[in-house]
Amino acid sequence: MSKRRVIPGFGLSMGFTITYLSLIILIPLAALFLKAARLSGAEWWAILTTPQVIAAAKLTFGASAAAATVSTVFGLLVTWVLVRYQFPGRKFLDAMVDLPFALPTAVAGITLTAIYAPNGWIGEYLAKWGIEAAYSPLGVFIALTFIGFPFVVRTLQPVMEDFGSEYEEAAATLGAGRWTVFWRVIFPMFIPALITGFTLAFARAIGEYGSVIFISGNLPLKTEILPLLVVGQLEQFKYEAAAVIAAAMLMASFALLFLINLLQRRLNWQNH
């Protein structure tokens, strides 16, 4: 380790990094797993296979994936508009994208509920079509889309801004029409950034609590999400059970994110 380095401060900065990561991430997570480890494998199994947990897991991961997908599609569209066109109010629109970051999630949840409830501005019309937006899985999905959307835009924006017009021009001189240029040249080049955006939105959605609990109505087996179950167990002083659900959630999320990362690694043109 006595090798000389040109860039100074490795020892100090690495030490700081490890201390920081330990305090912020590793120690809390280790505490969580220690708590959960007090229960045996059979007890884990019993907690995780209750119908309530299974239903909540399906809803959490399902709605998160669906919301992240929708955020990705519309995030692409919004980013395209923000980057490619000059129009009055563009800066304003651009700033608006960040609002879901800044807004307290509970406020977002209450607002969304008010709008999508059967007597709300939008819910009223949806109700006429027989669509129940608030207090249903759809409501969970709406809330998760709201909070995940900025991640996609902010990930994609710098990539798109760097993307010169010469690829489109090259494709045009080779005879490609606009549609072909988009689908065969532009879109594939954005895929790595889109995957990153999707991953961030997805990860954020899995852990989301504040906005969802208001709009979902928290009906057991129907609209309960996993974080709500964790809080529920805590309120009943079942700390170990809460830790088990949380630990399982964490492992599942980690496995999913790891898989997405692998997929992205395979699309290896990203860094070139």
Add this chain to the structure above:
Amino acid sequence: MSISIQSISKSFGSYAALEDVSLEVPDGSLTALLGPSGSGKTTLLRIVAGLEFADSGPGKISFHGEDVSEIPARKRGVGFVFQHYALFRHMTVAQNIAFGLSVLPRVQRPQKSDIRDRVMELLKLVKLEGLDKRRPHELSGGQRQRVALARALAIRPKVLLLDEPFGALDAQVRKDLRRWLRQFHDEIGLTTLFVTHDQEEALELSDQVVVMRNARIEQVGKPQAVYDQPRSPFVYEFLGNVNKLQAGSDVRYVRPHEIEVLFAAEYEPLTDSLARVQHLFSAGPIATLTVRLNDGQFLDVELSRKQLDELALSVGDEVAVRAKPENEAVF
């Protein structure tokens, strides 16, 4: 196919990029658009390609007599090689080259096997056999450029347009590719127009040099003619090294190799000036001499090693210098 450019003007807002430019590019020629940045050369190339459209007016672009001014790039049938190649990085070399054929409407699109054959033929043409499965980032700069060239040629373009073809390469690769491109052009005989700011490149490579400045064409001609008979001080200074001598209110332009150096004893008052050797650089076959004239002006002179050895000069010696009169210009 010949390219005919007739009184093209182009402005971006209040900035005039081209002002009433006309040019004939003969069929099968290799023509260089040479000029400093901001002279309008790239804009002209892009207008020929259909990537940019000239201001409305009498201006017209024709290929072989056919007016193409209103035809957009994707239907104009030009091969365009971008300065940074613009290779599609998510596609392999073969997919890049095949792109132009694979986007043709179904009725015109060749069979997959025919496209494959054409790609292989083009790879051979640009000397990149065996690299078809690579991705652009796995290639060197020179290889990327040739992939871009093959991709542009795949659609059998009417004309070939190159934007600063050697701009992104280092010196040695540049020289090799330059020679290769000249040979390549002679083989395929496609009318080619390329943009460069490097005078050496333009002179060495092209059949016709178009010197541009401030949105206008300054001079058009064969490299030798443009170099030997520059029509303006700008062209004189832009093409090769030149000495600028103040003589009263006139400026005389003399190229360094067009000056004779004689012993001071041979001094002829009518044609010569006396000067003192200030600096001597003699690595390689050509020696460069800087002399200081009696009126204080400096003069660069190029002579062969042999001449230098005969004169046996060293710094501080007095010499007589004589401009070969046929090549001197006064503006």
